[in-house]
Amino acid sequence: MISVGLVDDQVLVREGIARLIELSKEARTLWQCENGDAALTQLQEAPVDVLVCDIRMPGLDGISLVKKLRASGNAQTVLMLTTFDDHQLFMEALAAGANGFLLKDVSLEKLIKAIENVAGGGFIAEPRLVSQVSTGIEDAPPANKDILSKKEREVLRLVAGGLSNREIAEVIHLAEGTVKNHVSQVLSKLNCRDRTQAVLYAIHWQLI
Missing domain, CATH: 1.10.10.10 (Winged helix-like DNA-binding domain superfamily/Winged helix DNA-binding domain)
Structure with a gap:
């Protein structure tokens, strides 16, 4: 079972996401906290497979948290979950080294699949955000699945x-x-x- 840490400054949102995760039987919420600073402390005490993290929070925000983790050489898997449909935030999260980016209106099924995906080393992103920043990519010919070794x-x-x-x-x-x-x-x-x-x-x- 995949262990998850939840980082969000809104208690009701955190608890709601935690309850959804518990329904899945594929993952479990190990702990919850309200910002990036608290998450760094929690990670030292109780490591998790995936950090599900909000972006805009008081104190250390989600993107700054990822930057701090990567700067220290920590490859902790981080899935960004936010209410903001903002392609600039997506690009900043991508550049910081986040492993995924989804909006909070995501379905339970999609959330769990995303958690499983990033826990397995994959990357997941909200399709409409990708399309906003992928100028020219949609018009490019699709890549052969075997193009890369x-x-x-x-x-x-x-x-x-x-x-x-x-x-x-x-x-x-x-x-x-x-x-x-x-x-x-x-x-x-x-x-x-x-x-x-x-x-x-x-x-x-x-x-x-």
């Missing part, structure tokens, strides 16, 4: 999680130069100008 998909998933080449190298036990080559190959194969566009393309065409 297994190792390249693994590297791209870690790129989507906000890891640097050095951090990816440590995770998958490769030389940093080898990881850099894999990233270059991914950009070339997907015809993308940078890492963010490659992640958006991969999300849009469900390559990761």
Whole structure:
């Protein structure tokens, strides 16, 4: 069963999400807290598989929390859950290294699938937000599912999680130069100008 930590400053929202998760039988809420600072303390005392986190909170907000985790080398899986249909927030969360981004009007089934997805190393994003920031991607030809090698998909998933080449190298036990080559190959194969566009393309065409 997947363990979840909930971070949201609104108590009723937190408790509502916790109750939904309990109904699923696939995950359980290990703890709840009201902001990023409290979450950092909780994570030290009781690690979880997935952090389900609001974005706008007093104190340390959700995006700042992810940045702080990644800056310390912590690859904690974080699924952003917010009421704001804001593509700029989505881009900021993506750049910070969040593993997923959904809106709070999500169904129970979709939420649980998202938690399972990111817990398994995948990436999930609200489709309408992806379409807002994926200018040109919808018009590009769909990528062949086999265009990337297994190792390249693994590297791209870690790129989507906000890891640097050095951090990816440590995770998958490769030389940093080898990881850099894999990233270059991914950009070339997907015809993308940078890492963010490659992640958006991969999300849009469900390559990761």
